[in-house]
Amino acid sequence: MGTLSKSIAIIGLVLFLSYTFLMNPSYQLPLFPAKPQEKFPVIKASPTNISHIVFGTVGSVNTWKHKRSYIESWWQPNVTKGYIFMDSAPGNEYLPWPSTSPPFRVSEDITKLKGYPNYSNKIQLRIVQTVLEVFREGDENVRWYVMTDDDTVLVIDNLVDMLAKYDHTKYLYIGTNSECTHNNFAFSFDMAYGGAGYALSYPLMEALSKTLEMCIERYPHLYTSDNVLGACVADLGVDRTHEQGFHQIDLHGDISGLLSAHPNTPFLSLHHIDTIDPIFPSKNRSESINQLLQAAKFDHSRILQQTICYNKPISWTFSVSWGYSVHIYENVLPRSFLKKPLETFTPWWSGSGKEPPFFMFNTRWPSFTGNPCVDPHSFFADSNQNIDGNQILTTFSRRSSRGLLACAASGNHSAEPITKIMVISPIPKTVEVSILYHRIIVFT
Incomplete structure (x- = not known):
């Protein structure tokens, strides 16, 4: 009897499904699926370029006078698209508003939000x-929205090159986390930190535009805006895509x-x-940023890329951060050691109760004993220029005297007399070439 009941149930289910598919056109399936290129042509999009990106920056009238130079260092009038959202209307001292700024x-009045x-x-x-608000501006032909702070x-x-790697038709949320372990623990290891900047694809922004205000009501206990946004993106089933080049x-x-x-x-x-301190010791903060971005104009793909090379006859190691710094070590040191950042900085949270590990990456401590075999001679970039039409010449000057004797373990070859270093690099034809092949000239 049980077997008969099961058979009847199965036959009934088959008849029900058959009826559903046959009588409801939305469920009908073709006997032979159409070839995608015949019924659903695939249109290959053109490469992503700057015109496909809209920038949304958050600012304040009270700090605009000070922060303006940071934004204008990267904003390109008539090229970049975007807006800076102020907490109130700028006063007459800032008007007429310059084209050199977004x-x-x-x-909008946030007091009207239910949350x-x-x-x-x-x-x-x-x-x-x-x-x-940046989405509601309604810009056309947008593939990506990049959100940043005014500092x-x-x-x-x-x-642009980074975003071009990704499929802008998908839900994508691209950014990075904090350098500090405690900050990630306090807020989130998975969100994209807003200060570093993050990118949202158009489809994801469109989806957020329908759910964000309701989602904001859900997370009043989250303290930061990027934490709230990260939670709302996660609720749409999207995880952060990590890109190391963003720096919180x-x-x-x-x-x-x-x-x-x-x-x-x-x-x-x-x-x-x-x-932080000005990144170039001889310049203020704005001058330092302009110096770094000026080098990027010569070759953006190579900026800050680390290259390590050796002068074996005198046992020296050179570590070049292109367009930024050169370190000379009076010893042959392995790349596995030198690619760890020298801990010249301190974590955001460094009070009592904050125990190591402080950082999300390996570091090497400065040599507090003044070991001349591992302490670098530091040089920072002064200028960049094209030479011979196919090379870039970068000049670096010594930061200060190291004040140590030569490294006896590698032959007492002191780098102390060196005052300038020139690094000659080929203008790259591909990104791969751009992180290789430097010629180094030292001057005493």
């Missing part, structure tokens, strides 16, 4: 709402050790410029 918009009363950090609510500097050409810089002090050992990945952004 067009300004005044942020507003429950948020303790109202400023962060304005920042996350900016994601919707973030971008290398536009590298950003949750650090203090001298970050030359980090920039001098940059991984061989395109440098995309630099955040928190005001919380």
